[in-house]
Amino acid sequence: MNIVVCIKQVPDTKxxxxxxxxxxxxxxxxxxxxxxxxxxxxxxxxxxxxxxxAKVTVVTMxxxxxxxxxxxxxxxxxxxxVLITDRRLGGADTWATSSTIAAGLKKLxxxxxxxxxxxxxxxxxxxxxxxxxxxxxxxxxxxEAIKVEGNSVIVQRQxxxxxxxxxxxxxxxITALAELNEPRxxxxxxxxxxxxxxxxxxxxxxxxxxxxxxxxxxxxxxKIAKASDKVRKGAGEKVALDPKxxxxxxxxxxxxxxxx
Amino acid sequence: MSxxxxxxxxxxxxQVDNKLSSIAFELIGKAHELAADLGTDVxxxxxxxxxxxxxxxxxxxxxxxxxxxxxxxxxTYRTEPYAQALTAYINEYKPEIMLVGATAIGRDLGPTxxxxxxxxxxxxxxxxxxxxxxxxxxxxxxxxxxxLLMTRPAFGGNTIATIACPDNRPQMxxxxxxxxxxxxxxxxxxxxxxxxxxxIKENNRFVEILNIVKxxxxxxxxxxxxxxxxxxRGVGSAENFKLLDxxxxxxxxxxxxxxxxxxxxxKPKDLQVGQTGKTVRPNVYFAIGISGAIxxxxxxxxxxxxxxxxxxxxxPIFDVAxxxxxxxxxxxxxxxxxxxxxxxANK
Numbered sequence: 212m213n214i215v216v217c218i219k220q221v222p223d224t225k226x227x228x229x230x231x232x233x234x235x236x237x238x239x240x241x242x243x244x245x246x247x248x249x250x251x252x253x254x255x256x257x258x259x260x261x262x263x264x265a266k267v268t269v270v271t272m273x274x275x276x277x278x279x280x281x282x283x284x285x286x287x288x289x290x291x292x293v294l295i296t297d298r299r300l301g302g303a304d305t306w307a308t309s310s311t312i313a314a315g316l317k318k319l320x321x322x323x324x325x326x327x328x329x330x331x332x333x334x335x336x337x338x339x340x341x342x343x344x345x346x347x348x349x350x351x352x353x354x355e356a357i358k359v360e361g362n363s364v365i366v367q368r369q370x371x372x373x374x375x376x377x378x379x380x381x382x383x384x385i386t387a388l389a390e391l392n393e394p395r396x397x398x399x400x401x402x403x404x405x406x407x408x409x410x411x412x413x414x415x416x417x418x419x420x421x422x423x424x425x426x427x428x429x430x431x432x433x434k435i436a437k438a439s440d441k442v443r444k445g446a447g448e449k450v451a452l453d454p455k456x457x458x459x460x461x462x463x464x465x466x467x468x469x470x471x
Numbered sequence: 472m473s474x475x476x477x478x479x480x481x482x483x484x485x486q487v488d489n490k491l492s493s494i495a496f497e498l499i500g501k502a503h504e505l506a507a508d509l510g511t512d513v514x515x516x517x518x519x520x521x522x523x524x525x526x527x528x529x530x531x532x533x534x535x536x537x538x539x540x541x542x543x544x545x546x547t548y549r550t551e552p553y554a555q556a557l558t559a560y561i562n563e564y565k566p567e568i569m570l571v572g573a574t575a576i577g578r579d580l581g582p583t584x585x586x587x588x589x590x591x592x593x594x595x596x597x598x599x600x601x602x603x604x605x606x607x608x609x610x611x612x613x614x615x616x617x618x619l620l621m622t623r624p625a626f627g628g629n630t631i632a633t634i635a636c637p638d639n640r641p642q643m644x645x646x647x648x649x650x651x652x653x654x655x656x657x658x659x660x661x662x663x664x665x666x667x668x669x670x671i672k673e674n675n676r677f678v679e680i681l682n683i684v685k686x687x688x689x690x691x692x693x694x695x696x697x698x699x700x701x702x703x704r705g706v707g708s709a710e711n712f713k714l715l716d717x718x719x720x721x722x723x724x725x726x727x728x729x730x731x732x733x734x735x736x737x738k739p740k741d742l743q744v745g746q747t748g749k750t751v752r753p754n755v756y757f758a759i760g761i762s763g764a765i766x767x768x769x770x771x772x773x774x775x776x777x778x779x780x781x782x783x784x785x786x787p788i789f790d791v792a793x794x795x796x797x798x799x800x801x802x803x804x805x806x807x808x809x810x811x812x813x814x815x816a817n818k
Contacts, residue, residue, distance in 0.1 A: 222626070304591060305582065305592065305594075306585070306586065306589075306590075306591055306592075309586065332625065332626055333594075333625055334594065334595060334624070334625060334746075335582075335594035335595070336578045336579075336582070336594065337578075337581070337582035337585075337592060337594055338582075339582075340550070340579055340582040340583045340586070341582045341583070341585075341586040343583070344582070344583050344586035344587055345586065347675075347676070348676065349550070349551065349675065349676040349677070349678050350550055350579070350583065350676075351550075351678065352550075352575075352578070352579040353575055353579070365681065369575065370487075370575040370576070371574065371575055371741065372685060372686050372741060373683060373684060373685040373686055374683075374684050375547070375680050375682070375683055375684075376680070376681040376682035376683075376684070377549075377678050377679065377680055377681065378678060378679040378680075378681050379678040379679075380675065431591070432589075432590055432591030432636050432638065432639040433591035433592070433593055433634050433635070433636050434604065434634065434635050434636070434637060435632055435633070435634055436604055436605060436606050436620060436633040436634060436635050437606060437632070437633045438630060438631070438632040438633070439630065439631055439632075440629060440630050440631075446789055446790045446791070446792065446795070447777075447792055447793035447794055447795065448793070448794055448795065449784070449789050449792070449795035449796075449797065450794075450795065450796055450797070451784065451796075451797035451798065452796070452798065453798075454798060454799065454802040454803050454806050455806065457780075457796045457798050457803045457806075457807075458803060458806045458807045458810045459810075460794070460796065461778060461794065461796065461803075461807055462807070462810050462811065462814060464776075464778070464794050465755070465811075466814075468755075468776055470698070470722075470754065470755055470776070471722075471811065471814055471815060
């Protein structure tokens with residue numbers, strides 16, 4: 212079985228968000244990490260590899276420095292890695308990104324494609340289902356458990372108040388939730404080997420099944436009108452009183468605001 | 472495509488178990504504002520099996536038209552038959568704007584349909600308005616009027632971007648639940664009802680639902696609560712949430728929590744407020760023992776009044792709180808409950 216996992220290198224918005232004195236985001240201080248949902252997807256693929264001997268290929272689209280993340284994936288146990296990188300692909304929205312990645316996936320053998328549900332920088336959750344759409348595959352989003360039975364996958368698909376156990380025929384695409392598992396660490400041997408392995412690099416011209424109208428900033432139907440760092444609501448009052456006074460303070464405010 | 476052919480504001484009226492989701496009414500509320508600016512009307516599109524009766528409720532909440540797609544394949548949400556149905560609606564009726572809730576259903580259906588009809592989709596919007604793109608006229612670029620301007624947080628809530636879709640139709644957005652205002656229900660208000668058969672065809676992309684497992688029902692949806700008493704890691708244990716339960720009972724409030732509490736297994740996920748939980752904006756939000764990471768505050772900072780109790784005076788929750796109390800929740804919360812009991816008994 213061939214499993215392809217799509218992963219993205221993202222700024223660590225969860226761990227180390229820092230602000231400049233003027234309240235804007237200090238991007239320079241942020242670490243680049245493998246997106247958490249994607250890492251869970253990779254772990255799920257590696258567990259299937261452990262069980263069935265599947266071959267696991269990781270694919271990313273990004274800047275050349277995403278090579279670091281691909282080598283992390285190889286050190287975790289992925290067999291092959293592909294980096295899609297080209298200036299002409301930059302500034303892509305989810306339509307252009309998914310069109311580009313789908314064109315790359317068409318060059319690979321796959322029975323199962325796993326993506327993260329969403330990346331922590333964009334938070335859109337759109338690229339996975341849109342890749343499936345471009346490839347004409349069944350999609351199961353929000354996976355919180357995955358197993359393979361013969362030529363089918365059985366996935367626990369999360370909703371707000373329930374889950375569905377869903378069976379799909381392969382080939383298909385699954386989007387993984389970070390809650391799916393606890394990703395493994397790189398092994399020392401794996402790290403050593405990862406730096407000897409070849410990362411396949413594809414530019415725009417390697418993606419033959421892709422129309423120029425669907426790539427990069429120009430090929431993106433959505434356009435940014437403006438973007439700014441969020442101005443957080445100003446702090447109100449802060450008091451440090453003994454418990455009795457604290458209670459009186461809260462009660463007085465609730466009265467003042469006609470809550471009680 | 473000829474953009475001028477596309478007219479009207481449409482919303483996907485999500486139903487689960489043949490009951491309309493709150494987001495359907497929220498989308499109608501926002502769609503009304505947009506339609507007023509554009510001088511057009513609001514269509515609610517409802518998909519399911521045996522759902523014709525839902526059209527009345529959509530009319531009462533303000534839909535001008537309701538398109539009903541009633542098909543056995545649509546009984547329970549599955550991506551492919553729903554995508555076929557909504558795509559067929561868009562191709563047939565050509566709305567200029569198509570809004571979908573940013574729910575676990577909408578965030579699967581939206582991207583699939585937008586890719587199928589080859590248009591853009593803006594995820595998880597928190598504000599929508601009609602305006603010009605580009606916002607200011609620029610030399611050498613046509614400024615288009617009456618565009619949908621879609622505003623959304625990104626970067627874990629640290630940045631805000633406004634996005635347009637000037638050259639493709641429909642302009643599509645998923646909209647975060649709990650943010651847009653419903654209209655008041657008007658009993659007897661009627662929508663024009665249109666039955667539409669999209670001729671759904673089974674293909675390789677149909678999946679089989681083997682089993683549906685519902686979570687143990689929580690009686691109240693935290694998104695509907697007027698007062699939320701929300702606890703974080705600082706509460707210390709599942710047992711200690713009793714303090715919050717007692718306070719909530721006196722105030723007729725609902726208990727909610729932060730992600731740390733769900734991760735620790737103290738409370739179920741449907742009570743979680745924040746980026747990966749629910750967005751709430753009650754009249755009063757008590758943040759008790761919640762440090763206030765941006766992933767949490769993104770889901771509650773629109774609350775009218777925020778009261779934070781935390782022993783760490785540097786906790787970021789104090790940056791968004793209207794009233795911050797530095798102190799021990801184990802002492803303050805029970806005393807507050809008693810004081811409120813006494814206050815309310817005197818009324």
